[in-house]
Amino acid sequence: MNVALKLRDPTAETSPxxxxxxxxxxxxxxxxxxxxxxxxxxxxxxxxxxxxHFKKAGVATRRYRKPTNTKxxxxxxxQKIAAENQLAVIALSD
Amino acid sequence: xPDGLPNDGFVIVAKHDCPTCTLVEPVMQSxxxxxxxxxxxxxxxxxxxxxxxxxxxxxxxxxxxxxxxxVPTLIRFKGGREVERTVGWDRAEWTRVAGAxxxxxxxxxxxxGCGSKSVEPGVHETLVAxxxxxxxxxxxxxxxxxxxxxxxxxERGWSDGLPVVPPTDDRILxxxxxxxxxxxxxxxxxxxxxxxxxxxxxAINAVMAGCKPEYMPVVLGVLEAALDPLFxxxxxxxxxxxxxxxVIINGPAAKAxxxxxxxxxxxxxxxANATIGRALQLIVRNVGGGLPGGMDRATLGNPGKYTFCFxxxxxxxxxxxxxxxxxxxxxxxAVTLFHGEGVNGFIDQKSRTPEELIRSLAMGLFGVGxxxxxxxxxxxxxxxxxxxxxxxxxxxxxxxxxxxxYKALKRPGSELIRGAQNIAEGMPPSFADKMVDKFxxxxxxxxxxxxxxxxxSAIIGGWPGQSxxxxxxxxxxxxx
Numbered sequence: 347m348n349v350a351l352k353l354r355d356p357t358a359e360t361s362p363x364x365x366x367x368x369x370x371x372x373x374x375x376x377x378x379x380x381x382x383x384x385x386x387x388x389x390x391x392x393x394x395x396x397x398x399h400f401k402k403a404g405v406a407t408r409r410y411r412k413p414t415n416t417k418x419x420x421x422x423x424x425q426k427i428a429a430e431n432q433l434a435v436i437a438l439s440d
Numbered sequence: 441x442p443d444g445l446p447n448d449g450f451v452i453v454a455k456h457d458c459p460t461c462t463l464v465e466p467v468m469q470s471x472x473x474x475x476x477x478x479x480x481x482x483x484x485x486x487x488x489x490x491x492x493x494x495x496x497x498x499x500x501x502x503x504x505x506x507x508x509x510x511v512p513t514l515i516r517f518k519g520g521r522e523v524e525r526t527v528g529w530d531r532a533e534w535t536r537v538a539g540a541x542x543x544x545x546x547x548x549x550x551x552x553g554c555g556s557k558s559v560e561p562g563v564h565e566t567l568v569a570x571x572x573x574x575x576x577x578x579x580x581x582x583x584x585x586x587x588x589x590x591x592x593x594x595e596r597g598w599s600d601g602l603p604v605v606p607p608t609d610d611r612i613l614x615x616x617x618x619x620x621x622x623x624x625x626x627x628x629x630x631x632x633x634x635x636x637x638x639x640x641x642x643a644i645n646a647v648m649a650g651c652k653p654e655y656m657p658v659v660l661g662v663l664e665a666a667l668d669p670l671f672x673x674x675x676x677x678x679x680x681x682x683x684x685x686x687v688i689i690n691g692p693a694a695k696a697x698x699x700x701x702x703x704x705x706x707x708x709x710x711x712a713n714a715t716i717g718r719a720l721q722l723i724v725r726n727v728g729g730g731l732p733g734g735m736d737r738a739t740l741g742n743p744g745k746y747t748f749c750f751x752x753x754x755x756x757x758x759x760x761x762x763x764x765x766x767x768x769x770x771x772x773x774a775v776t777l778f779h780g781e782g783v784n785g786f787i788d789q790k791s792r793t794p795e796e797l798i799r800s801l802a803m804g805l806f807g808v809g810x811x812x813x814x815x816x817x818x819x820x821x822x823x824x825x826x827x828x829x830x831x832x833x834x835x836x837x838x839x840x841x842x843x844x845x846y847k848a849l850k851r852p853g854s855e856l857i858r859g860a861q862n863i864a865e866g867m868p869p870s871f872a873d874k875m876v877d878k879f880x881x882x883x884x885x886x887x888x889x890x891x892x893x894x895x896x897s898a899i900i901g902g903w904p905g906q907s908x909x910x911x912x913x914x915x916x917x918x919x920x
Contacts (some may be wrong), residue, residue, distance in 0.1 A: 350585035354578040354607045356598050356644040356726040430577030 371433065378406045380431040382423075385415030396435060442502045444495055447520040449476025449911050450538055453503055453513045456484035458554035460529050461512045465489070468507070468535065468543040474541035480555045482511065495792030503558035504567040510553040514538060528553035562614060569609035576609060577624060578640055598726055600718065600746055601830035604648035615643040618653030619660060627660060628667040628726030631674035632735040637727045639661070642719075645726055649719035649747075654697050655712055658775070659719045661919030662687050662749075665777045666720060670911045675905050677730045682742045683903040686820065687717050687749035688887055690763035691773030693752035693919050701751040703891035706783055706822065706898060717749030753825070753888045760838040762887045766916040774920040777887060778820050779903035779912075781833035784808075788827070789895045794844070795825060801897070802848035805878060808901040812856045812866040814876045818883035818902035818914065821845075824890035827897045841886060851880035880909050 371377065379400055381393045393409065400407045408430055413421045427434060445451050452468055454461035469490040471477045478493040482503055485496040497503050506515065509529040516537050517523065526533040529551045534542040558567055568574055583592045589606035593599055605611065616623055616639070623640035630637045639660070646659050666673050666685055676683060689699055700710035706716065724730040732738065738745070754761045763774035786804040791797040801821065808819045823831075823841075831841055853871035860866055867876060878884075883906065890896075905912045 348585045349582040350587070351583040351589050351606070351608065352574055353581045353583055353589060354609065354612055354644050356607055357580055358633060358637075358640065358641075358727050358729065359579055360631075360633070360635070360729070371459070376640070385471065411466055 355356045377432040380434040382410040451515045453480045453508045456487035500558040508556045559781035565613035566610040582809040607644045607647045611647045618656030633729040645722040646719045650715040664762040665917040668915045682781035684745035685780040686778040688776040689751045693773035700753035702752040705750045705889040717747030776916040778914040781901040785901045786897045820885045820900040
């Protein structure tokens with residue numbers, strides 16, 4: 347990262363400067379998992395496999411697709427994913 | 441010494457915008473002919489003319505490194521070290537430092553210089569941040585060149601939901617310039633995490649809230665009052681009730697920083713009102729770790745939890761201001777902190793005598809919390825000018841208004857106990873045979889504020905935590 351600006355931490359500095367990832371949930375039972383096809387070649391095959399694994403485990407999934415793989419997902423798609431699911435699988439297909 | 445300057449010779453720091461620098465332009469030319477000279481020019485690389493080495497110091501780095509406060513400044517270096525310096529134009533001094541070539545024949549003997557651009561208000565702190573040692577202890581958080589710093593603050597959870605001013609070193613240094621207290625002084629421990637909070641952390645959060653440096657003494661005073669154990673900030677933060685800290689400022693500090701006590705005093709639009717209250721909330725959030733949904737368990741909260749701060753109207757010499765009523769000497773600045781749940785408008789456009797208005801106000805005040813609950817939380821009554829005029833015209837001062845209100849706020853317990861009036865909520869049965877006060881003694885705080893027009897006062901309900909009077913009350917502290 348090319349640093350352009352330095353800010354000073356306004357907190358009590360009890361957490362690391364890099365934001366930690368959310369902890370994985372203890373269980374996926376009862377949760378809905380978003381599977382988004384980012385539009386790369388054969389990505390749908392990868393998601394098919396994931397979907398199959400989740401199905402076997404009895405976990406609900408919902409599928410989404412980006413309009414194009416060259417740009418970030420549109421805001422309304424991200425909002426829809428967040429509104430309809432509790433978990434998302436983020437992955438590349440290649 | 442900065443790069444590019446003669447090890448043995450002279451340096452002059454100047455700016456074209458300075459009449460004295462322009463006056464001594466021939467002297468600079470003369471000195472250039474006599475020996476090694478570099479002129480550091482702050483605002484115009486073409487000035488002075490006729491000098492071989494002119495260093496453009498638009499970024500003021502060299503002026504800052506040389507600690508220049510006045511232009512022109514003449515410095516003599518020997519062996520790479522400064523050995524002489526004089527400022528402004530003084531023939532005797534320049535001749536002493538630089539010899540006959542600096543005599544400036546034909547010029548007046550003396551003319552004062554101008555301020556260096558490097559010490560202009562706001563500039564110096566930026567230069568310290570860029571080229572000096574800020575002395576700041578808070579850890580630095582890097583923001584990438586493609587990142588929006590305001591969004592970076594949101595992403596790190598530093599915001600109350602509104603954009604914050606990114607806390608850069610120059611802004612923090614300017615904020616610290618608003619107080620004489622040392623940056624590493626610990627103001628107190630901020631709940632809920634009881635994290636120690638330094639003056640520097642207060643300044644950082646004040647920057648983010650949008651404060652001006654001159655608000656710092658008030659922000660510090662507000663924070664110290666909030667940390668008074670009697671205010672029970674921890675409990676107020678984690679309550680399921682609506683309340684949050686309400687800040688009322690009295691005294692000369694309120695005027696000095698332009699706080700609003702008039703039109704729309706409880707509303708938006710005044711920077712000091714808006715940002716001082718917000719700074720307190722950001723400190724609790726960021727330093728104390730008090731996050732909504734975390735330790736802040738408010739069922740609904742209230743919009744005043746973004747910021748809730750105003751000043752009292754002290755323009756009427758007949759009115760005893762709130763701070764004096766609560767023991768602060770006249771002429772001193774003070775902060776009163778109350779556990780406020782939000783503004784409840786009180787309308788009375790028909791009362792014309794103090795007696796009528798008192799009865800009417802009491803009816804409005806009965807509604808605080810619940811009309812049948814008493815001694816379960818206090819209130820602030822913000823008396824608007826047109827309502828106050830009715831009392832003033834009737835010859836009633838603060839003390840009389842308070843006394844009459846307390847009398848009017850007594851009711852028979854039989855009307856208030858649980859189940860009375862076919863309403864389950866109410867006082868315990870033990871109150872059935874008593875006359876019951878609505879509020880604790882000194883639990884009703886009356887303050888004057890508001891625009892000239894409108895028979896509208898405001899009732900700000902308190903917090904049930906105030907029912908344990910010895911443990912939780914509004915607090916008033918002098919601002920140091």
